[in-house]
Every structure is written in C-alpha cells, then in structure tokens.
Amino acid sequence: MMSPSAPPTGSPQSxxxxxxxxxxxxxxxxxxxxxxxxxxxxxxxxxVLVVAxxxxxxxxxxxxxxxxxxxxxxxxxxxSLPVTTMRRLAADGGQPGDSEEGDTQDAAxxxxxxxxxxxxxxxxxxxxxxxxxxxxFLRLAARRFRDDPLGHLAIPFVAALxxxxxxxxxxxxxxxxxxxxxxxLRRFPxxxxxxxxxxxxxxxxxxxxxxxxxxxxxxKLINVKEVFGRLEPTVVxxxxxxxVELMAQGIAAEALPGPVAKLARDVVAGMPSESLQxxxxxxxxxxxxxxxxxxxxxxxxxxxxxxxVEELSREKHVLVNLFQRVGREELRFxxxxxxxxxxxxxxxxxxxxxxxxxxxxxxxxxxxVGLATNWIALKFIFEPVQPMSLFGGRMVLQGxxxxxxxxxxxxxxxxxxxxxxxxxxxxxxxxxxxxxATFHSxxxxxxxxxxxxxxxxxxxxxxxxxxxxxxxxxxxxxxxHIGVLHAYTDRTLGLQKLMREKMLLLNTxxxxxxxxxxxxxxxxxxxxxxxVLGCIAGVVQVWLSGRNDRGGDGG
Numbered sequence: 227m228m229s230p231s232a233p234p235t236g237s238p239q240s241x242x243x244x245x246x247x248x249x250x251x252x253x254x255x256x257x258x259x260x261x262x263x264x265x266x267x268x269x270x271x272x273x274v275l276v277v278a279x280x281x282x283x284x285x286x287x288x289x290x291x292x293x294x295x296x297x298x299x300x301x302x303x304x305x306s307l308p309v310t311t312m313r314r315l316a317a318d319g320g321q322p323g324d325s326e327e328g329d330t331q332d333a334a335x336x337x338x339x340x341x342x343x344x345x346x347x348x349x350x351x352x353x354x355x356x357x358x359x360x361x362x363f364l365r366l367a368a369r370r371f372r373d374d375p376l377g378h379l380a381i382p383f384v385a386a387l388x389x390x391x392x393x394x395x396x397x398x399x400x401x402x403x404x405x406x407x408x409x410x411l412r413r414f415p416x417x418x419x420x421x422x423x424x425x426x427x428x429x430x431x432x433x434x435x436x437x438x439x440x441x442x443x444x445x446k447l448i449n450v451k452e453v454f455g456r457l458e459p460t461v462v463x464x465x466x467x468x469x470v471e472l473m474a475q476g477i478a479a480e481a482l483p484g485p486v487a488k489l490a491r492d493v494v495a496g497m498p499s500e501s502l503q504x505x506x507x508x509x510x511x512x513x514x515x516x517x518x519x520x521x522x523x524x525x526x527x528x529x530x531x532x533x534x535v536e537e538l539s540r541e542k543h544v545l546v547n548l549f550q551r552v553g554r555e556e557l558r559f560x561x562x563x564x565x566x567x568x569x570x571x572x573x574x575x576x577x578x579x580x581x582x583x584x585x586x587x588x589x590x591x592x593x594x595v596g597l598a599t600n601w602i603a604l605k606f607i608f609e610p611v612q613p614m615s616l617f618g619g620r621m622v623l624q625g626x627x628x629x630x631x632x633x634x635x636x637x638x639x640x641x642x643x644x645x646x647x648x649x650x651x652x653x654x655x656x657x658x659x660x661x662x663a664t665f666h667s668x669x670x671x672x673x674x675x676x677x678x679x680x681x682x683x684x685x686x687x688x689x690x691x692x693x694x695x696x697x698x699x700x701x702x703x704x705x706x707h708i709g710v711l712h713a714y715t716d717r718t719l720g721l722q723k724l725m726r727e728k729m730l731l732l733n734t735x736x737x738x739x740x741x742x743x744x745x746x747x748x749x750x751x752x753x754x755x756x757x758v759l760g761c762i763a764g765v766v767q768v769w770l771s772g773r774n775d776r777g778g779d780g781g
Contacts, residue, residue: 363581366581367580367581370580371580378576378579378580379576381572381575381576381579382568382569382570382572382573382575382576383569383572384572385568385569385571385572385575385591385592385595386564386565386566386568386569386572387565387568388564388568388592388595388596388760388763388764389563389564389565389566389567389568389569389571389595389596389599389760390561390562390564390565390568391564391759391763392564392595392596392599392600392756392759392760392763393560393561393563393564393599393600393603393756394561394564395755395759396560396600396752396755396756396759397557397560397561399418399424399426399427399752399755400426400427400428400549400752401426401427401428401429401546401549401550402426402429402546403424403425403426403429404425404426404429404542404543404546405425405429405542406420406423406424406425406430407423407424407425408420408421408422408423408424409421409422409423410423416430416431416433416434417430417431418430418431418751419751426546427751427752428542428545428546428549429542429545429546432538432539432542432545433535433539435538435545436534436535436537436538436539436545437531437535439534439538440530440531440534440535441531443534443642443647443725444530444531446728446732446736447724447725447728447729448721448724448725448728450524450525450528450530451521451524451525453719453720453721453724454520454521454524454528454719455521456718456719456720457517457521457714457715457718457719458718459513459514459515459517459518460510460514461714462513462514462517462711462714463509463510463511463513463514463517464510465710465711465714466513466707466708466710466711467506467509467510467513468710469707469708469710470509470512470513471509472707473699473700473703473704473707476699476703477696477699477700477703480699497684501683501684504683505680505683508676508679508680508683509676511676512672512673512675512676515672516668516669516672519668519671519672520656520665520668523664523665523668526661526664527656527661527662527664527665527668528652528655528656528659528661529655529659529660529661530655532655532659532660533646533651533652533655533659534646534647537646537651538646544645544646547641547645548638548641548642548645551637551641552634552637552638552641553627554637555626555630556607556626556627559603559606559607559626560600560603560604560607563599563602563603563606564599564600564603567595567598567599567602567603568595568599571591571594571595571598571599572591572595575587575588575591575594575595578591585768588764588765588768589761589764589765589768590761590764591764592760592761592762592763592764592765593757593758593760593761593764594757594760595760596756596757596758596759596760596761596763597753597754597756597757597760599756600752600753600755600756600757601753604749604752604753606625606626607625607626607627608625608627608628608738608742608746609625610623610624610625611624611625611628611734611735611738612624612734612735613734624734625738627738627742628734628737628738631729631730631732631734631737632730634729635725635726635729635730636726638725638726638729639721639722639723639724639725639726639729640722640726642721642722642725643716643721643722643725644722647721648712648716649711649712649713649715649716649719650709650712652715653705653708653711653712653715654705657704657705657708658705666697666701669697669700669701669704670697673693673696673697673700674693674697677691677693677696678691
C-alpha cells in the first residue's frame, strides 16, 4: 500500500527525482529546463531528417518513415489533448501508460488523427514524393493505371516513335549537311560540331575517312604498280599514234607561219612510203618506251592516296553516296530498330512511371532510349564477328553487315571503280597531279630522242630545233588527247572485278576490319547525338503532358 505522502510511481515527481537534469512534463515525458518537450526542441533537426528520408523514398520505403511522420505531426505544447487520450488517462488514474502498448496507442491517437486520417496523410506523402510505398504500392500503381489507361499505354508507343525519330535524325546527321551550317562563332577542324552549328559527320571527316579507304584499298585489295603493269605498251602506242600526229600538226601550226606550215605538211605527205614508215616507227617506239618507263616509275609519278583523298573530300557527295550505297541495309535497320527497341524500353518506362511520377523520368527515359537504341543497333550491325550457333544450329547470330559480305563487296567495288578509280582520274593524276614533274621528265627524254630521230629521217639539223618549246607544247596538249586510252585502261586494269574478288577472299574478321573502322570513326558521336535528341523529346513530352513540376499524382 502506497503512502499518501509518497508520490505515485511513474509520476513526474518520482521520475524527476531520479533524473534531476531532465524534468518531466505533465504527461510524464522528458522536457527541457524551459518546460518544452525535448522532441519539440529537436523538431527542426528532425524535420530536416524527414525531408532527407522523404527524398530517399524514390529508392524504396524506409522502416523509420512512420516514426518520422509521428515526430512531424506531434502537437506542440499548449494544445489540448484529444478526447480519446483524456478518457484513457482518466481510466488509468491520470497516469500515462508505461508499457509499449500504451506508448503505441498514445502515439497513434496523440494528435486525434483517426486511422482514415493517417491513411490520408500517407497518401499525401506518396503524392508529394511521386513514389508508391509499401504495402500499397501495387494498389496505387493499379489505381494510377485505371485512372489513365490510355495515357500509360501511350508511353511505349511514344518511346517507339522517339526511338525511330532520333535514329532517323541521327542517320541524317551522319551525312548532312554537306557543308557546315550555323553561326560561325567557333568551329573545330575536321569535326562536325561547333558553337551553334553542325556539319554531317562524313563530310566533316571526309579527308580522314578517305585516307582510311585508300589505305585499305592499296594494302588489302590492289597493287597499283602491278595493275598498271597490265597495260600493253604496243596497244598504248597504237591508240596514241594518231593523237601524236594531230599534236605534231597543231604544234607546227603554232610555231610556223601559215604558208610554211602548209608547205611542211605537203612535204611530209609527198615523202616516200619508206620514210613515212620510219616516222611512224619512231612514234610507236617513243610511245611504247614512255609506257614502259611510266610502269617502272609508277610510284614516283602517281600519288594514288592524293587522288582518292582529294576526290572524296572535294566532292563530298561522292563519299556520302559511297557510304549510303554500301551500308544501305544497315542504315535502314539502324532507323527501323529505333522503333523496336524504343517500344521495349518504353514498356520499362511505363512501369517506372506508374511507381515514380518525378518529372525528370521522361527526359531520362528519352535519353536512355536515344542512347540505347543507337548503341544496340550498332552492336547488331557489326557483332558478333564470327557466326554463333544457337539451339543446335537452328539459329545463327552474326553482324548484319558481315552477313552481306558478297553484296557489300560488289557495291564497294562497283562504286569505287565507277566514281573514284577511273581511267580519266588516274591519267589526270599522272599528267597533272603532285608527282607529274617526274612524268614530264620521262616525257621530255623520250620526246627529244624521237625529234632527233625524225630530223635524221627528214634530213634536218636537230641543233636548230627548239626542244624546250616542243616539250612545253606537248605537255600542254597531251591531257586533251589522252582520252583515247580511257576505255582500254578501264577494261585492262579491271579494278572493279579485282577489288570484288579480293574482298570476297577475305575472312570474316579481315572483312570486318576492312570497313568497320571507317564506320566506327564516329560511333560515339552518333550514340551521343541519339541521347541528346531523346532527352529533347522527353522534355517536349513533359511539356505536352502538362507535368512541368516535380510532383503531382498525375493519375
């Protein structure tokens, strides 16, 4: 039996005596010296903690969230206690419960918040964070889907459209515009981008890519010196002989007055047939000897690298057309795959949107779709290099580009032989290219010998012949007469057939290393461009959906 003068066990007096530094309030809770509860004093710190924990809700519910809500919603001192709490205290003799059950009941009814109110608060917290939390996250996601089924079902289709559009734009940005377009505040040499401007990746890097093409052609496919060795000097002499006579007449008309030139032609025409035959033999001997000299000195007179690089970088559409023709199927797959992979990623994005309504999920999803679709498509184009058998050989996986080796070989050989390595361009490079001085030296030597021999047949003094003027005149006129060799040169060199056969003989790994580095020049730029375009599409989607703010139920 308790003494009347002794304070009851658990009363503020008895507890305060046991802990003199921490007085107790009227409800048996620890208070500061100013009489305010300790939790109220620490409330600002706890609020910050609650905000931090609320931010983390996007990664899953925390077991301390109910405690944090209990602290945040606790009433400040001076507020009247709920009626239910007063009645319970009266039934307990005015003493707060010391048991864990009493604390739990007191915490649940401390603010007079009913179970329905607590559920409302929980729902409000979920809406504020945009994340569904356990145990009702599935129900909340289902409710959101029921409230707007079409809006949610549209997400994968929008993602498919975004994937297709971004891939289409990315492919267009590979090739166009041919020239840099934008505000020329700052440009980076041989790079497609600059400050406020863009140039197609292939046109911007035309010289680099053309250099790689010519290295591949000259090291893997053809030997230029060996190929030019196929030209028959006798055939070249036979084809060029009439042109030499025309050049001789033109040079004589320039060097001599009109009547004298006519007299010289009449004299030559009236010569004995033996003398005319000797002159023709001199012509053929000069042309055949010049052809042999050229074949021996071909690396010194033909800069094949300069020819290809200048041709493809000067006429950028030629290089663009080459890539579009060779990689036609792969480029089509790259565009169309954006819709396939975009739809699959959109399903994931839709599920994520059901549970997390943060505004940034759509731009993030668009970025992922743009990056992933381009990356996956490029992987499918060039990998795996070696065929992989699955399901006992029922399915064989191999890069799409590698499967088309016969078709790609034909397309590449046809285009290069028709537009780049043509007889016209090859002879132009020999006669007027950066190494033409060596050819002119060979021509001068053969020409001087021929003129001296002709003077001997005609009975003329070769010492009075203006050799320098004759050589200069021949150099100037020769390019306009060389056209008679084009058909024969194209047919004899056979570059189209040779390149196609050599490409077909390459094994899969060699073939992949042949053209993949050319396409690989800016794969990273292509992937990043897809990600940027996808992010822009996601931002536009947020704007169109009216979810510019960082929260909202949206269901």
